[in-house]
Amino acid sequence: MHEIVAREEIAKDTWRYIVRAPEIARQRRAGQFVVLRVYEKGERFPLTVVSSDPDEGTIELIFQAVGTSTRMLAKMDVGVEILDLAGPLGRPTHIEHFGTCAVLGGGFGMAPVIPIATALAEAGNTLIGINGARSREYVILEERFRQICDRVEICTDDGSYGHRGFVTDVLQRLIDAGEQIDYVLAIGPTPMMRAVAELTRPYGIRTVVSLNPIMVDGTGMCGGCRVEVAGEVKFACVDGPEFDAHQVDFDMLMKRQRMYSEMEGEARKMFEPHSTPLCCCKEGGHDNNRGKDEAAADARAASRPAGA
Amino acid sequence: MPEQPPGQRVRNFDEVPLGYDAEAAMAEASRCLQCRRPLCVDGCPVRVKIPEFVRLVAEGRFSEAARKIKETNAFPAICGRVCPQESQCELKCVLGKRGEPVAIGRLERFVADWALQHGKIQAPELPPPTGYSVGVVGSGPGGLACAADLAMRGHDVTIYELFHAAGGVLRYGIPRFRLPREVLEAELEYLAKLGVTIRLNFVVGRTATLDDLMEDHDAIFVATGAGLPRFLGIEGENLLGVYSANEFLTRVNLMRADRFPEYHTPVHCGDQVVVVGGGNVAMDAARTARRLGAENVTVVYRRTRAEMPARTEEVVHAEEEGVRFGFLASPTALNGDDDGWVCSMTCQRMELGEPDASGRRRPMPIEGSEYEIACDTAIVAIGSRAHPLVPETTPDLELSTRGYIAIDDSGATSKEGVFAGGDIVTGAATVIEAMGAGRRAADSIHRYLTSERPTDEDG
Ligand SMILES: Cc1cc2nc3c(=O)[nH]c(=O)nc-3n(C[C@H](O)[C@H](O)[C@H](O)COP(=O)(O)OP(=O)(O)OC[C@H]3O[C@@H](n4cnc5c(N)ncnc54)[C@H](O)[C@@H]3O)c2cc1C
Ligand SMILES: Cc1cc2nc3c(=O)[nH]c(=O)nc-3n(C[C@H](O)[C@H](O)[C@H](O)COP(=O)(O)OP(=O)(O)OC[C@H]3O[C@@H](n4cnc5c(N)ncnc54)[C@H](O)[C@@H]3O)c2cc1C
Ligand code: FES
Numbered sequence: 001m002h003e004i005v006a007r008e009e010i011a012k013d014t015w016r017y018i019v020r021a022p023e024i025a026r027q028r029r030a031g032q033f034v035v036l037r038v039y040e041k042g043e044r045f046p047l048t049v050v051s052s053d054p055d056e057g058t059i060e061l062i063f064q065a066v067g068t069s070t071r072m073l074a075k076m077d078v079g080v081e082i083l084d085l086a087g088p089l090g091r092p093t094h095i096e097h098f099g100t101c102a103v104l105g106g107g108f109g110m111a112p113v114i115p116i117a118t119a120l121a122e123a124g125n126t127l128i129g130i131n132g133a134r135s136r137e138y139v140i141l142e143e144r145f146r147q148i149c150d151r152v153e154i155c156t157d158d159g160s161y162g163h164r165g166f167v168t169d170v171l172q173r174l175i176d177a178g179e180q181i182d183y184v185l186a187i188g189p190t191p192m193m194r195a196v197a198e199l200t201r202p203y204g205i206r207t208v209v210s211l212n213p214i215m216v217d218g219t220g221m222c223g224g225c226r227v228e229v230a231g232e233v234k235f236a237c238v239d240g241p242e243f244d245a246h247q248v249d250f251d252m253l254m255k256r257q258r259m260y261s262e263m264e265g266e267a268r269k270m271f272e273p274h275s276t277p278l279c280c281c282k283e284g285g286h287d288n289n290r291g292k293d294e295a296a297a298d299a300r301a302a303s304r305p306a307g308a
Numbered sequence: 309m310p311e312q313p314p315g316q317r318v319r320n321f322d323e324v325p326l327g328y329d330a331e332a333a334m335a336e337a338s339r340c341l342q343c344r345r346p347l348c349v350d351g352c353p354v355r356v357k358i359p360e361f362v363r364l365v366a367e368g369r370f371s372e373a374a375r376k377i378k379e380t381n382a383f384p385a386i387c388g389r390v391c392p393q394e395s396q397c398e399l400k401c402v403l404g405k406r407g408e409p410v411a412i413g414r415l416e417r418f419v420a421d422w423a424l425q426h427g428k429i430q431a432p433e434l435p436p437p438t439g440y441s442v443g444v445v446g447s448g449p450g451g452l453a454c455a456a457d458l459a460m461r462g463h464d465v466t467i468y469e470l471f472h473a474a475g476g477v478l479r480y481g482i483p484r485f486r487l488p489r490e491v492l493e494a495e496l497e498y499l500a501k502l503g504v505t506i507r508l509n510f511v512v513g514r515t516a517t518l519d520d521l522m523e524d525h526d527a528i529f530v531a532t533g534a535g536l537p538r539f540l541g542i543e544g545e546n547l548l549g550v551y552s553a554n555e556f557l558t559r560v561n562l563m564r565a566d567r568f569p570e571y572h573t574p575v576h577c578g579d580q581v582v583v584v585g586g587g588n589v590a591m592d593a594a595r596t597a598r599r600l601g602a603e604n605v606t607v608v609y610r611r612t613r614a615e616m617p618a619r620t621e622e623v624v625h626a627e628e629e630g631v632r633f634g635f636l637a638s639p640t641a642l643n644g645d646d647d648g649w650v651c652s653m654t655c656q657r658m659e660l661g662e663p664d665a666s667g668r669r670r671p672m673p674i675e676g677s678e679y680e681i682a683c684d685t686a687i688v689a690i691g692s693r694a695h696p697l698v699p700e701t702t703p704d705l706e707l708s709t710r711g712y713i714a715i716d717d718s719g720a721t722s723k724e725g726v727f728a729g730g731d732i733v734t735g736a737a738t739v740i741e742a743m744g745a746g747r748r749a750a751d752s753i754h755r756y757l758t759s760e761r762p763t764d765e766d767g
Contacts, residue, residue, distance in 0.1 A: 023515050037472055041571040043563070044472070068572050084472040086509035216563070216573075219470050219511060219697065221535045222555035226546055233539065233546065238697075252546055255648035259548045263574035 002082040005058060011140045013065045014108065015074050016050075022057030024049065024087050030119035031093030031112075031210070031242055034059070035218040037084035038072050045069045046215050046237075048112040049088055062111035062141070068267045089218045090241050095119045098206070099182035100126045102174065103149065104167045104196060106188020107133055110141045112210050113187050117148045125183070126150050128174065132167035132188070136160040168195045181205055186245065190254050197245035207245035211236050213256055228252050309414050314628040318598045321484050321566060324625060325414075330368070333418040337365035340410045343402060348412060351400035353744040354380050358397060358412055365415055374423035377416060382456040382498075383449070383743065385424060385491045388417025390482060391740045392619050424494050431501035435462040440757045443468060443525035445512045445698060448476020449739045450531030450730025452499060453746030454753075459502035461754050468510040468521070473562060476533055478739070480562040481554070483592050485599070486622075513697035518705070518726065527725045527753045530713060531746060534731035536693040540584065544642030545688070549576055549650040553585070553593045553689035560596055578684030581605045582653050584639055585689030586615070591622040593687045594631045605631045606681060610638040610658050610671040636660070638671065640678065642686055652680045692736050702726075710735070719749035720756075727753055 006018040024034060033048045050060040065074040076082070093116050101120050105113035110131060121127050129149030133139045135158045146152050153170045154162030163170060167188070175181065184207040186196040193209040200207045213225040213236050220238040227236050228249035234240060310326045311317075317324055328336065340362045348358045357376055364373035377384045393399075393413035401409030440463045444451045447469040455465045473479050475492050499506075512518060512532075521528055537552030539545050556575065559565040563573035577600040583593045586609035597605045607626070609616060612635045616623060627633075634655065641654040657677035660669035694711035706722035708714040712735060713728040715721055721728050729745030731737055 023510075027515060041564070043572040084509050086470060086472070086511055086515070088514055089511065216555060216558055217471065219514075220695070221537070222558055223537045223539065223552040224555045228546060252648075255548060256546065259576065260574045263568065263576075267569040267572050267574070 002085040004076055004078050004080050004082065007078055009074075010062070012137050013074070014138075014140055015063055015065065017061045017063075017073075018058050019061060019082060019085065020057055021059050021085055021087075022054075024085070025052040025057050025059050026054045028052050028059065028088035029092035030095065030115040032088035032090050033112075033218070033241065034061070034085055034087030035089060035215065036069075036073070036082055036086075038069060038076065039083055042072065042083070043069045044084070044216055044218065046089070046212070046218055048115065048210075050111050050114050051118070062108075062114075064108040067264055071268075086218065089237060091239070093119060093208075093242055095123050097124050100128065100180055101183040101185065102128045102130060102171060102181050104130045104132070104171065104184065104186040104188070104192075105141075105145075106167055106186075106192040107138060108140075109186075109188030109192070109210075110145070113185065114141060114144060114148070116185055116187075116210075117145070120183075120185070121148050128179070128181070129153070130155070130167045130170045131162075132156070132170075132192070133161075134158070166195070167192065168199050171196065171199060175199075175203060184208070184245075190250055190257065193245065193248075194250035197248065197250070201246050208242050209245040209248060210241045211243060211248065211253060212241065213253060214259065227256075309411070314630070317485065318629050321599055323488050324485055327421060328414060328418040330370070330422070333365055333415060334368055336411050337362045337415055339403065340366065341402060347400035347402065348397040348410075351397040353396070353738075353740045354747060356380050356384075356397075356416070361419065362410065362412070362415060365419060370419055370422045371426070373419045377419060380747075381740075381743070382453055383495045384416050385420035386449070386478060386487060386495060387740055387743070388413050388415075388420055389487050389491070390478075392738060394620055396740070421491075424491075431498065432460060434460065434503065437464060438462040438757070440464065440526045441466070441524065442753060442757075443521045443528045444531065445518070445521075445528065446476060446531040446533055446730070446732070447471075447474035447506060448531055448533050448730060448742060449478060450533070450732075450742035450746040451476070451529065452495070453743035454529045454531065454729070454750045455504045455746075456499055456502055457747050457750030458753060459499070459504050461750075463754070463757065465504045466525070467504060467506045468512050468515075469506060469508050470511040471562065472508050474506050474508065476531075477535070480558045481589070481592070483557065483561055483596050485595070486592070511697065513701035518698055518702040518723075522725065526757055527727065529719075529746070529749050529753060530698055530721070530726065530728040530732060531730040531742065532695040532698050532732045533742075534692045534712075534736045535695050537688070538691045538693055539688055540639060540690060542639060542641050544644055544650065547642055547644040547650040547686075548648050549578065549684055550642060550686045551688070553583070553589045553687050554692070556593055556687050557589075557596065560600070566596075566600060575600070576685060577602055579603045580683045581685045581687065582681055582683040583607045583687045583689055585609065585691070586611065587617040587689065587691070588619060588622055589692075590687075590689035591618045591626050591631075593689050595622075595626050595629055597685070597687070598629050598631060602685070606634055606683075607631060608634045608637045608639060608653070608655060608681070610636065611660065611668065612636060615668045634681070636671065638673065643680070650683060650686050652682050653686055654678055654680050692731075694732055694735070698732075708733075718752040718755075719745065720752060725756070727756075 003020045028049045033046045052059045065071045103117045127149040129152040187210045215225045216222045218237045225236040230247040346359045361373045361376040397412045398409040444467045537554040559575040564571035565575035581597040581602040636658040637655040643652045645651045657674045658671040661672040664670040706714045719727045727749040729749045730742035
């Protein structure tokens with residue numbers, strides 16, 4: 001049902017997919033996401049709906065292949081169906097005419113920034129876009145960002161493209177230069193979002209972040225995605241994912257995001273491209289049609305610690 | 309009934325009670341007195357024709373027995389396993405006054421399993437299509453039972469389920485050692501034979517609203533359950549290693565974290581696990597933790613064993629499997645280490661005071677009685693709340709208290725053509741009550757569809 005109709009690698013390990021999902025395409029609004037599962041034994045994981053085409057019945061996903069699930073997705077070619085795709089989930093972004101908005105995207109955070117920036121622009125806001133990345137090869141969606149924003153600043157950690165430094169440096173410079181900023185949106189790695197929150201706090205600029213805790217169902221049924229906002233527990237999947245940056249307990253979020261880091265490493269080892277029974281791609285000349293049980297037995301053997 | 313020995317079963321997720329063989333079932337069934345006014349039937353929320361089916365078992369006529377049960381209960385293989393018979397049919401059994409009641413639940417399970425194994429479950433002859441279409445929201449026992457009944461009356465039924473697999477709590481909540489998934493699969497297959505369509509990954513309120521669905525269907529049944537976890541609201545509840553029972557069980561049951569990394573969803577289960585709560589959910593979490601390898605599993609409950617809402621069988625099984633109980637204790641804080649992982653739970657001792665609204669004696673904290681239990685995983689199983697997605701996105705759906713949907717005696721909500729039942733109406737209850745509600749709603753929906761509409765409603 002959810003066929004991949006187009007895909008391209010827009011930067012190193014960063015993919016843009018167009019997927020058939022007519023109902024989601026019709027319903028989704030800026031800020032919402034989908035939960036996917038790419039094969040029988042896969043995890044449920046969230047990705048932002050970057051844009052949708054209700055007429056074509058398709059949605060756009062942009063993701064970085066960082067771990068098991070996203071790397072598996074990145075191996076799936078045009079014509080393949082995504083096993084499970086549910087959404088659109090989460091609260092749509094609260095959009096109004098704020099005035100001048102600074103929209104900050106860090107790394108793959110650019111993907112979720114695009115739809116919200118688009119909606120802000122459509123609501124008549126003036127947009128200053130700030131895109132930060134590790135280095136030139138990780139700068140994504142630049143052209144598109146330039147089309148949406150009135151002005152775009154780019155910075156890289158190593159200075160290989162645009163300004164050298166972080167998005168916060170650029171934002172600070174704008175504020176110091178007397179730019180009147182009424183609203184800030186920041187999406188990216190958690191430390192970046194925290195830094196932006198700390199920067200704007202003394203100026204009292206309304207600042208919104210989109211949190212990415214670990215999710216399971218994405219509909220409020222597990223509480224795994226809980227975050228603390230203004231001292232209250234919120235479920236990011238249904239109460240968010242966007243929250244007032246000045247009220248978020250980022251420490252807690254960062255700790256919770258690392259809850260499974262050891263186990264994720266273990267799972268990732270099983271997905272060294274082409275070397276495991278779980279590789280679902282068509283490359284590498286291995287046989288994808290082996291019995292499930294056979295593959296499972298191999299997988300178990302592979303996961304057993306030496307000497308056990 | 310023979311069971312897997314505790315030492316063996318804590319190392320697998322296979323079913324614990326092994327079930328009767330034909331001979332044992334017939335012997336048990338022949339104990340039934342065949343009362344003229346069978347009280348057991350009054351104890352059953354769907355009024356299974358108990359004496360009739362039990363007599364058929366005693367006579368060795370198993371497939372007839374299966375058909376007899378199916379007349380009122382579409383999913384006996386499930387109910388035979390998870391119903392609290394000790395507080396329903398078996399509680400009313402006359403034999404129970406002097407000795408052991410007839411093991412009605414086990415017989416039900418035997419009959420249903422026998423019929424499944426012998427391929428005796430054929431879809432009944434379906435009446436010609438009525439041309440009416442009904443949407444069912446939620447594929448838990450309530451939705452499944454309603455869908456089956458409606459399909460058998462010739463209506464076209466589509467179930468919408470937000471997860472990627474059907475069954476509701478039967479899928480993500482109740483562990484496979486109590487309800488093997490083959491049983492659930494078989495029941496779902498039966499539903500497919502009845503022509504019911506299930507649309508997975510469909511989040512009503514998000515993928516489409518209830519009002520959108522009304523355009524495709526002539527009536528709707530909402531059975532979205534009470535799947536939202538409740539937390540304690542104490543210090544430290546967001547530490548790493550602290551789970552809601554829902555999350556812990558979903559990771560294992562739905563996502564198969566017990567087979568990580570072959571399945572990619574991880575679960576963290578340490579060596580010292582505390583589970584807070586005293587219901588079936590707490591028992592399931594504790595027993596699952598044992599199977600994931602936790603050495604010490606302690607259930608902390610604020611009243612005593614006598615007040616535990618869990619089924620006796622579950623408590624006994626948990627004990628046999630080495631789960632320990634800390635009664636009259638209530639957590640006041642969870643304490644973390646430097647990395648943010650939970651390392652202990654502070655509890656306060658309680659004593660029982662006057663009876664409260666539920667009739668159970670109210671636990672009262674004992675001043676200065678705090679103590680700590682070391683733990684590396686804590687699981688909160690203190691109940692659940694209504695699933696809010698459908699109510700939130702359906703403004704004209706009237707609610708009762710705490711977000712549950714209000715219905716009249718027929719199961720109808722305040723919204724024309726929309727019916728509701730199961731946990732989303734009653735709050736967390738039982739599988740069979742949800743099924744009963746689904747069946748009653750199917751009756752009402754059938755009447756609603758086939759009676760003159762929309763004005764002739766004064767009957
Ligand atoms: C609301 C939301 C929207 C998102 N949108 C995008 C997007 O548009 N593009 C994009 O590239 N990424 C997005 N993410 C992040 C994306 O979900 C993770 O990168 C992905 O789940 C990693 O899975 P993995 O198996 O490939 O990696 P793993 O090796 O399993 O994990 C890598 C890291 O990803 C995070 N993660 C792992 N599993 C989950 C999970 N089930 N839910 C959430 N996070 C998890 C953890 O912090 C982990 O440390 C979003 C996350 C959320 C919560
Ligand atoms: C761990 C556990 C153990 C239990 N053990 C027992 C037992 O031994 N015996 C017993 O009798 N009872 C037991 N219960 C209680 C019993 O399972 C429930 O009372 C019963 O499942 C309620 O059925 P339901 O159909 O109302 O809802 P549920 O079973 O909760 O099903 C609701 C379904 O609706 C779906 N849904 C929700 N919102 C939407 C939406 N917006 N769109 C689409 N789908 C949606 C959910 O994903 C779910 O699949 C247990 C419960 C739990 C959690
Ligand atoms: S992901 Fe389960 S409650 Fe949010």
